[in-house]
Amino acid sequence: MLTGRRSMDKNRPNGEHNLVEWARPHLGDKRRFFRILDPRLEGHFSIKGAQKAAQLAAQCLNRDPKARPRMSEVVEILKPLPNLKDMASSSYYFQTMQSNRNRSNVNAKNGTRAQAGFVVRKGQPMRSLSASSNHQAPHPSPKPKAKES
Numbered sequence: 001m002l003t004g005r006r007s008m009d010k011n012r013p014n015g016e017h018n019l020v021e022w023a024r025p026h027l028g029d030k031r032r033f034f035r036i037l038d039p040r041l042e043g044h045f046s047i048k049g050a051q052k053a054a055q056l057a058a059q060c061l062n063r064d065p066k067a068r069p070r071m072s073e074v075v076e077i078l079k080p081l082p083n084l085k086d087m088a089s090s091s092y093y094f095q096t097m098q099s100n101r102n103r104s105n106v107n108a109k110n111g112t113r114a115q116a117g118f119v120v121r122k123g124q125p126m127r128s129l130s131a132s133s134n135h136q137a138p139h140p141s142p143k144p145k146a147k148e149s
Contacts, residue, residue, distance in 0.1 A: 002033075007019045007020070030051055
């Protein structure tokens with residue numbers, strides 16, 4: 001529901017073929033879970049609702065089946081979510097994430113990785129939430145040396 005992805009997708013990059021294994025590390029983290037949200041939602045969702053849905057998904061994916069919620073509990077948790085009004089499109093955090101995602105996509109097309117830095121809000125430069133502490137361009141990883149026979 002959150003990602004818009006298929007449970008298995010071999011067309012995705014390595015490490016993203018299996019939805020559960022790819023998403024699991026992000027689900028329990030209120031800041032990191034934005035990375036797995038379907039970008040086609042374009043901010044038309046409740047932040048609190050998405051966070052609750054992500055936490056619920058994490059519970060449902062618990063490796064111990066006895067620790068997973070019953071379906072009746074899942075239904076009760078999901079019922080109020082459509083009524084939440086805190087839309088992501090109006091949140092500064094989400095707008096910053098979208099800005100960084102768009103910058104990353106443009107840079108990826110140019111063959112470089114994005115290095116987040118500053119964003120402008122109300123005419124004032126502000127440090128991006130995902131900015132690194134140094135503002136230098138990333139260095140490419142060295143190629144592994146060929147094994148000698």
